[in-house]
Amino acid sequence: MRKISSGTDERGSNMRIALARACRLAAPLAAALLVPALWAAPVEAETRVEKPHLKLGFIKLSDMAPLAIAYEKRFFEDEGLVVTLEPQADWKALLDRVIDGELDGAHMLSGQPLAATIGCTTCWMNGSRQWTQAHVVTPLSMDLNGNGITVSNEVWAMMKPGLPMGPDGRPEHPIKADHLKPVVEKFRMQGRPFKMGMVSPVSTHNYELRYWLAAAGLHPGYYGPNDISGQIAAEVLLSVIPPPQMPAALEAGTINGYCVGEPWNQQAVFKSVGVPVITDYEIWKNSPEKVFGLRADFIDRYPNTALALTKALIRAAIWLDAGGNANRREAAEILARPEYVGADADVIAKSMTGTFEYEKGDRRAVPDFNVFFRYFATYPYYSDAVWYLTQMRRWGQITEAKPDAWYVETAAKVYRPALYLQAARLLVNEGKAEAADFPWGSDGYRAPQVKFIDGTVFDGHRPNEYLAQFVIGLKSGERIENGRLVTSGP
Secondary structure, rough: OOEEEEOOOHHHHHHHHHHHHHHHHHHHHHHHHHHHHHHHHHOOOOOOOOOOOOEEOOOOHHHHHHHHHHHHOHHHHHOOOOEEEOOOOOHHHHHHHHHOOOEEEOOOOHHHHHHHOOOOOOOOOOOOOOOOOOOOOEEOOEEEOOEEEEEEEEHHHHHHHHEEOOOOEEEOOOHHHHOOOOHHHHHOOOOOOOOOOEOOOOHHHHHHHHHHHHHHOOOEEEEEEEEEEEEEOOOOEEEEEEHHHHHHHHHHHOOOOEEEEEHHHHHHHHHOOOEEEEHHHHEEEEEEEEEEEHHHHHHHHHHHHHHHHHHHHHHHHHHHHHHHHHOOHHHHHHHOOOOOOOHHHHHHHHHHEEEEOOOOEEEEEEEEEEEEEOOOOOOOHHHHHHHHHHHHHHHHOOOOOOOHHHHHHHHHHHEOOHHHHHHHHHHHOOOOOOHOOOOOOOOHHHHEOEEEOOOOOEEEHHHHHHHOOOOOOOOEEEEEEEEEEEEEOO
């Protein structure tokens, strides 16, 4: 597994780090000789980074960009950090290595810190029944949006004749799963299971794909205490596939579609093996995506290091959204390197620069497909955590109904907006950020969210009321028992 040491030019990174270390060692001696008063002054405890050498993990997706940019633009170095970035094989391995201390932190699925903290035994990873409970937290959200749902060429050919067309002859968007429903039914009549891939049972991709399907009356299946397949009562069978493998699985016919982050939807278009039909921006406008995850005891033991990491990542997010995405082409070139995403720069740039290609040649402007900083994207809202928890409950990963207070308390255990705002205040004081770009007066909850494809309203303060709106999905008094939906109480 290739490791990258902190710096802009990889070939010279070892030399530069060695020089930096030498300078740090020499600096106190020079200060003692030239300016005795400065040498005698103690370093302020609140500014000292306790653990400067860090190893951070990521998965090869475009939304790991804040880590790559903080590294390449030396924002980590500015904060006194010497960082090694290391790609991971899959999301379970990444989480396990953070929990075990092999990684100090990582680019994570938003559901991972929550599932780990509550000890969600039905939130399995890559077919494994083993789940480690650990207190994992996040001081920063890494992005909004960034995912898409792609179907095979065969499925697209079956869907397309039934789609409403615009004056330009192109399909009207958003394309709802209502247009997939007759295809699934035809598969059923032919005795063929309809299979779709997603990256993890606790990923946004899983919940967004389920949301899209269920909004059209297609059941994506439940998880159960003794059945971690997530396919109980399913009309569409969902399974875990690592993101880079999805286009190949689609081409081979192993799956009929998938939900994934970029560049793997655009890769399907590039290779002519599938057609993206909808983005998550169209399922839930400005939906929260990845987070940066750390163990809670890491923050307790190294509070200044956690603060420095948060500052560097905020600066990277600012850079990524600066000037109306003016830096995105450069970002795409950086991400294209094999040590990061390892996909063609032009493929990455299709979505990173504010466009998205659906059917080949059908490229449309989606300026907010990837959002890293605007709209308070980096602020870790409690309500985002609550939404993920409602989806775990909706699909049976949380096996029993919980009171609203439980959702509020769990969100506060995992999401750390106070740490985020502390980092933001330091950046503003240092002239590296604008005060107007941060939600200083927030209580940690977004205003009720209304931009869902099915028209539902999500109020993070009322999770059970939100769950009660859905025709498909577990509600209060319902649970899965022996593979069946059971209702208890009056």
